[in-house]
Amino acid sequence: MIREEKIQIPFVYAAGQAGSRFLVALRDDGRIMGSACAACGHVSVPTRSFCPACSESDLSDVELAGEGNLVSWTEIPGRGVFALINLDGADGALLHRLIDSPDKLAVGQRVRAQFAETRKAHISDLAGFVVTGAGP
Amino acid sequence: MTQRPVFIAGCGQVGPVAEDPRSIVEMVLEAVEGALEDVGITHQDIDAIVTASVDILDGLTASNIAVTEVVGAVMKPEARIAADGMAAAIHGACQIWSGAYDTVLIVAHAKPSMAPYQDLMQWAMDPIYLQPLGVDFLTCAGLQAQALAAGDAGAEQRWAELASARRAGTPAAISADEILASPIVASPLRAEMCAPMEDGASAIVLSAVLGKHDGRPQVTGVGHDLAPHDLGDREPGIWRGLERACNRAYSVAGIDNPASAFDLAEPSCLFPHEEELFVAAAGIGNATVVSPGGGLFVGHTPVVAGLSRLAASASAMRQDAGCRRALAHGAWGPAGQGQAVMILEAGAP
Numbered sequence: 325m326i327r328e329e330k331i332q333i334p335f336v337y338a339a340g341q342a343g344s345r346f347l348v349a350l351r352d353d354g355r356i357m358g359s360a361c362a363a364c365g366h367v368s369v370p371t372r373s374f375c376p377a378c379s380e381s382d383l384s385d386v387e388l389a390g391e392g393n394l395v396s397w398t399e400i401p402g403r404g405v406f407a408l409i410n411l412d413g414a415d416g417a418l419l420h421r422l423i424d425s426p427d428k429l430a431v432g433q434r435v436r437a438q439f440a441e442t443r444k445a446h447i448s449d450l451a452g453f454v455v456t457g458a459g460p
Numbered sequence: 461m462t463q464r465p466v467f468i469a470g471c472g473q474v475g476p477v478a479e480d481p482r483s484i485v486e487m488v489l490e491a492v493e494g495a496l497e498d499v500g501i502t503h504q505d506i507d508a509i510v511t512a513s514v515d516i517l518d519g520l521t522a523s524n525i526a527v528t529e530v531v532g533a534v535m536k537p538e539a540r541i542a543a544d545g546m547a548a549a550i551h552g553a554c555q556i557w558s559g560a561y562d563t564v565l566i567v568a569h570a571k572p573s574m575a576p577y578q579d580l581m582q583w584a585m586d587p588i589y590l591q592p593l594g595v596d597f598l599t600c601a602g603l604q605a606q607a608l609a610a611g612d613a614g615a616e617q618r619w620a621e622l623a624s625a626r627r628a629g630t631p632a633a634i635s636a637d638e639i640l641a642s643p644i645v646a647s648p649l650r651a652e653m654c655a656p657m658e659d660g661a662s663a664i665v666l667s668a669v670l671g672k673h674d675g676r677p678q679v680t681g682v683g684h685d686l687a688p689h690d691l692g693d694r695e696p697g698i699w700r701g702l703e704r705a706c707n708r709a710y711s712v713a714g715i716d717n718p719a720s721a722f723d724l725a726e727p728s729c730l731f732p733h734e735e736e737l738f739v740a741a742a743g744i745g746n747a748t749v750v751s752p753g754g755g756l757f758v759g760h761t762p763v764v765a766g767l768s769r770l771a772a773s774a775s776a777m778r779q780d781a782g783c784r785r786a787l788a789h790g791a792w793g794p795a796g797q798g799q800a801v802m803i804l805e806a807g808a809p
Binding site: 329331335337339343347368369370376395396397398399400401403404406407408416417418419420421430431446447448 | 519587588589590592593594595598599602603604605606607610611643644645646647648649688690691692693694696
């Protein structure tokens with residue numbers, strides 16, 4: 325015998341102070357903010373309260389370009405294309421979505437951020453990225 | 461090694477099977493009884509227990525509470541690891557090496573048939589930046605595979621052949637052409653490249669005092685490492701965490717050249733590209749036999765996988781006197797965020 329259940333519990337997740345600065349900048353200004361580490365120089369995105377490369381917490385906010393290079397991608401049927409984007413000026417990559425789905429994608433292709441028309445301080449305020457060029 | 465010995469004294473395994481009709485407790489009961497019987501002991505001979513489980517898979521908070529009695533943990537020390545069972549085995553081995561206990565029972569269980577796995581794994585992702593986008597473990601696997609396939613025109617064919625080779629001679633046998641004809645699930649990964657998700661449980665008795673006279677394999681090195689959660693904070697085409705875990709284990713075991721050190725490797729790889737990541741990170745050579753029984757490609761139970769690989773390694777060493785040293789591996793989290801390895805060396809013939 326089995327008992328069927330559907331777990332539905334409301335939750336409220338805090339983005340934190342650093343995360344809130346990232347989300348507010350997306351919403352209010354259509355800007356992508358990252359964090360530069362004073363200790364090791366690593367520039368991470370989104371904004372952080374500590375450096376993912378060295379764990380130090382002496383960070384300053386930096387505005388990143390809305391453009392970058394495609395690092396990797398995966399298309400999941402019915403769910404769209406997910407991508408790792410190395411934004412100009414950042415180390416590492418931002419995991420987000422490609423809005424369009426070109427037949428041919430390649431590492432290093434140039435992509436540009438597109439922002440949602442209606443924004444609510446949510447990661448989806450960044451609607452995704454579009455491919456703009458062939459890259460290096 | 462100067463530490464007291466830790467023997468893989470006994471093993472018990474349930475599954476993997478697509479859908480076990482029993483309760484989790486009943487599955488764990490069979491695995492634990494099998495492990496105790498393999499050593500010829502009872503619960504009274506167990507000093508402490510380490511369990512591995514993940515709440516969201518069991519639909520319970522503190523899912524170890526549900527198995528307290530069946531693992532014999534009432535009025536005994538129990539620790540619980542919310543990760544792969546290999547991490548629980550390392551925890552138990554360290555308890556023995558510390559001198560705290562002589563004999564520790566390690567148990568891992570999961571029954572993913574209880575709920576849609578994709579939905580569950582979305583809940584395992586960061587709730588601010590990744591979960592709302594629909595990122596799950598499969599997404600991360602696809603991104604990691606594509607990072608490897610880009611610029612490697614032969615990757616998909618090679619992966620299909622590898623997945624086919626692992627299933628050869630098993631009821632799940634399938635040709636490389638059939639794998640390449642199966643639907644894309646997360647490009648470039650295809651459905652038949654993926655290890656099938658199934659229910660299972662595993663139990664292992666680790667002991668400093670039991671197993672020596674039966675020639676049971678001995679644990680001579682362990683290593684454990686976590687990479688950043690977000691794939692954007694990692695090098696997507698390398699398992700750096702596994703490199704670090706292996707280097708720790710090799711240092712403990714006194715292994716200078718892993719390329720010629722192992723007769724057997726039992727990795728926890730869910731996709732063929734992960735096996736290539738494993739081989740590169742572990743530094744094993746062509747003489748090492750990898751997953752002779754098919755590994756996880758013939759059936760994979762999350763949480764249990766690493767402990768099942770440890771049991772498979774120990775079993776191979778007990779049956780084949782020529783198998784003198786093995787590398788068993790567990791991994792968990794998105795795209796192998798967590799990594800753990802154990803080195804086994806054969807007991808006295």
